[in-house]
Amino acid sequence: MGAESRLVHDWNIHMTYQVLANKYRPTMFKHLIGQKSIVDTITYALTQQQLHHAYIFSGTRGIGKTSTARIFAMALNCQQHDTEPCGKCPSCQQIQMGNDIDVTEIDAASNSKVDEIRDIIAQIHYPPTQGRYKIYLIDEVHMLSTHSFNALLKTIESPPDFVKFLFATTDPQKIPKTIHSRCIEFKLQAFSQTAIQDRLSQILTIEAIEYDGPAIEKIATAGHGSMRDALTLLDQAIALGQGRVSSECVQSLLGLVSETMLDEITTAIESQDYPTLMSICKQIESEHLAVESIIYQLMRHIYDKIRACLLNNELTVLEQLQLYYQICEQAQASLVHQPSPYIALEVLLVRLSYFKVEPESLEDMIRRQSQASSHNSSKPVDNQSKLPEVNNPQKPAPVQLTGIAKQVLQNAHCHQTNDQVVLSIPSSMSALLNDRITKQIKDAYHQKKPDLVVVFKITEDKERASSQATTHQSKQPIKVSPDIKRAVDHLAGQIEQVTSQTSD
Numbered sequence: 001m002g003a004e005s006r007l008v009h010d011w012n013i014h015m016t017y018q019v020l021a022n023k024y025r026p027t028m029f030k031h032l033i034g035q036k037s038i039v040d041t042i043t044y045a046l047t048q049q050q051l052h053h054a055y056i057f058s059g060t061r062g063i064g065k066t067s068t069a070r071i072f073a074m075a076l077n078c079q080q081h082d083t084e085p086c087g088k089c090p091s092c093q094q095i096q097m098g099n100d101i102d103v104t105e106i107d108a109a110s111n112s113k114v115d116e117i118r119d120i121i122a123q124i125h126y127p128p129t130q131g132r133y134k135i136y137l138i139d140e141v142h143m144l145s146t147h148s149f150n151a152l153l154k155t156i157e158s159p160p161d162f163v164k165f166l167f168a169t170t171d172p173q174k175i176p177k178t179i180h181s182r183c184i185e186f187k188l189q190a191f192s193q194t195a196i197q198d199r200l201s202q203i204l205t206i207e208a209i210e211y212d213g214p215a216i217e218k219i220a221t222a223g224h225g226s227m228r229d230a231l232t233l234l235d236q237a238i239a240l241g242q243g244r245v246s247s248e249c250v251q252s253l254l255g256l257v258s259e260t261m262l263d264e265i266t267t268a269i270e271s272q273d274y275p276t277l278m279s280i281c282k283q284i285e286s287e288h289l290a291v292e293s294i295i296y297q298l299m300r301h302i303y304d305k306i307r308a309c310l311l312n313n314e315l316t317v318l319e320q321l322q323l324y325y326q327i328c329e330q331a332q333a334s335l336v337h338q339p340s341p342y343i344a345l346e347v348l349l350v351r352l353s354y355f356k357v358e359p360e361s362l363e364d365m366i367r368r369q370s371q372a373s374s375h376n377s378s379k380p381v382d383n384q385s386k387l388p389e390v391n392n393p394q395k396p397a398p399v400q401l402t403g404i405a406k407q408v409l410q411n412a413h414c415h416q417t418n419d420q421v422v423l424s425i426p427s428s429m430s431a432l433l434n435d436r437i438t439k440q441i442k443d444a445y446h447q448k449k450p451d452l453v454v455v456f457k458i459t460e461d462k463e464r465a466s467s468q469a470t471t472h473q474s475k476q477p478i479k480v481s482p483d484i485k486r487a488v489d490h491l492a493g494q495i496e497q498v499t500s501q502t503s504d
């Protein structure tokens, strides 16, 4: 028996199988993950009995908008009169099953007709049958027709005290302003990858299903912030792996490349090994793997490397990694415009291996900066274009500036005389300055002229930094931001004074 027919056979045995997204749907406020501020606001309103008559729950798909609205409905009508619904009283149970007489649920995506809304209006003035409130929960409310919204508007302007409207939507912008302005909106946050991973592991443990960590991580990533999407994928992975969630099975489910292949790709990119990259592309195409997911995989891989670099203070390669990430980002965004996803992938891999951030020497950088400033400004800038040559017969190799030091210097304005160079750094970059970076920059200058005094100066912004050297207006102290203060502390007295210009 093949895997597929065995699968069908198993499904027939377990006819009562409930999809995980439904089975583990939250039924109490305390089950909601990552929506603390919303839960706190609702709980406070319930405690104080300061209830508005209409609420909107908005956010991307699969993050619990309808579930939150349903829990709110349960709390409103729970017979235990608590802010947290008991989940046990008849009212709570009927709302959970979707057959409570006082709670009307409408899916606007399939019922956008005006008739439904007319029905609501016709019955709205009759008090609730059992509960305290008559609740109308409208899912995907933005899909209602204009006629339906118009019909609803009159009711929502001044509904009876016992009526509450709870709207859920993925697109609140499409709700007419006249309705929107009469509602309190709660914007639900998408789930973090960690939150999804934790929840999946928790569920698999409860279900006593074997799994491995990387498998869960891949599913959580593919969920893109949606718990429901992640749980649906988990259902599929359980079925495909026949009761075991392994990394290999998730990889084939999502059309991803293996970790080994990912390593091969990155090695080939670094060594500009085009034949290997081409053969990998061919393999990906022949196995019909999902290019979009593979690009996400690459981005994740680069992101992990960026994090590792930051943690280990290896900042020199950071610029290259940022460039890699940016190239992937662009490829992902333009994927739909490409002749084929496999061509897009091939072009992407060639680009990644082709574009390298080259270290730039101090001289080159100064030359480039002075060229740029002579283009930008009509007035010549004094003395800044040339670094004095040093008469040193055993001149060491020039210091190559890379990474943060290069970025800082690129954004600095330099004013140079024979004895000293003043580097005006825009305050937005001050957070990047530390002892190591300033030393790198100083070393670069000292290599050219050992006794040159290098002074760092933080200025309010780049424009002001550049105007300072060419204009002669009065200097006034500015309010020192914590960033500037930190940079000043770092440089321990090497900064003259934090100043800025006032323009008349």
Ligand SMILES: [Zn+2]
Residues within 6 Å of the ligand: 077, 078, 079, 080, 085, 086, 087, 088, 089, 090, 091, 092, 093
């Ligand atoms: Zn209850």
